[in-house]
Amino acid sequence: MPTVKKMMYVNRRAPHGTGYALEGLEVVLIGTAFEQEVCMAFIGDGVYQIMQGQDTRAAGMKNFSPTYKALGDYDVTRLYVEQESLSERGLSVDDLMPLTYEDEDDDWAEKPSVQVIVRKELSQIMAAQDVLFNF
Amino acid sequence: MAIELNGKTYETDEEGYLADLSQWDEEVANHMASEDDCELGDEHWEVINFLREYYEEYQIAPAVRILTKAIGKKMGKDKGNSKYLYSLFPYGPAKQACKYGGLPKPTGCV
Amino acid sequence: MLHTVNKSPYCSDSLRLCISYAGKDDAVLLIEDGVYAAMCGGNSEAILQGAEVALYALWPDLQARGISEDKLVDGLKVVGYDGFVELAAKHSKVQSWL
Secondary structure, three states, rough: OOOOOOOEEEEEOOOOOHHHHHHHHHHHHHHHOOOEEEEEEEOOOHHHEEOOOOOOOOOOOOHHHHHHHOOOOOOOOOEEEEEHHHHHOOOOHHHEEEEEEEEEHOOOOEEEEEEEEEEEHHHHHHOOOOOEEEE | EEEEEEEEEEOOOOOOOOOHHHHOOOHHHHHHHHHHOOOOHHHHHHHHHHHHHHHHOOOOOOOOOHHHHHHHHHOOOOOOHHHHHHHHOOOOOOEEEHHOOOOOOOOOOO | EEEOOOOOOOOOHHHHHHHHHHHOOOOOEOHHHHHHEEEEOOOOOHHHHOOOEEEEEEEEHHHOOOOOHHHHHEEEEEEOHHHHHHHHHHHHHHHHHO
């Protein structure tokens, strides 16, 4: 059996101004087919990707923010959000979508996927990964 | 490419998926199925409607393993397995049911 | 002159430069990712403080990014696409800070 690698997708861009966020999200979803240990980090303007209440109808764009809610189904259950990036932007965890996953090992209990942590802690988690992708 | 049916034109991509989700109706679903020699019964519709609801909520068509798991959770283990789903949609449950449901090709199908 | 800024203030110096160059009869319109500067409470608020120009943000772009009206900085006006056209018509020149 091939060894399972720890993979982190680092999201650094705002959602709608460029294609990075949507394409990065698609890579994450497609990549889950390889059954690796996947997590995501949201730093810098990347924290804007999971902001609540995005409504793109008037702007005439596809709203892919609901797709982050499917990450739990794809077994992506750890979404690290950097506290410093939130604070710099005047945001708190309440401004973010309440993303959750269902824990198969705990009678499908619904648990939060978003973990707000400080940069120092996130950098340690980053250092423990085998593979990193930056979008 | 396009499907002409009852005086209506449905634009499709090169693989036969509808270009515009809002154009979808049951007639075009039945037509696409009949082209594949498949007749849509209640059990097919159960899966197609499930996929359409999933798309509505998440804005993606799920990969087959996600579909199988989600169907199992909603409709029970006897339906949430590949054998049952492949018996309904032999060309691949997610791809084929998405196509009939007017949805894009599933995300995460490798 | 009408200035438009379409970059996030956290990723680009467009807004800072634009504000420092804009004259007092000018207008600055935040569009696309530029509208993140319209949110109150963030570090970028300091860039707008003391700016003498009229400040606008495009509503469809705010809405797309989940920025509700109660989170906007003071003194900023929200406009729709029609307001964008009016601003462009009112000013003889438009500079896009890309």
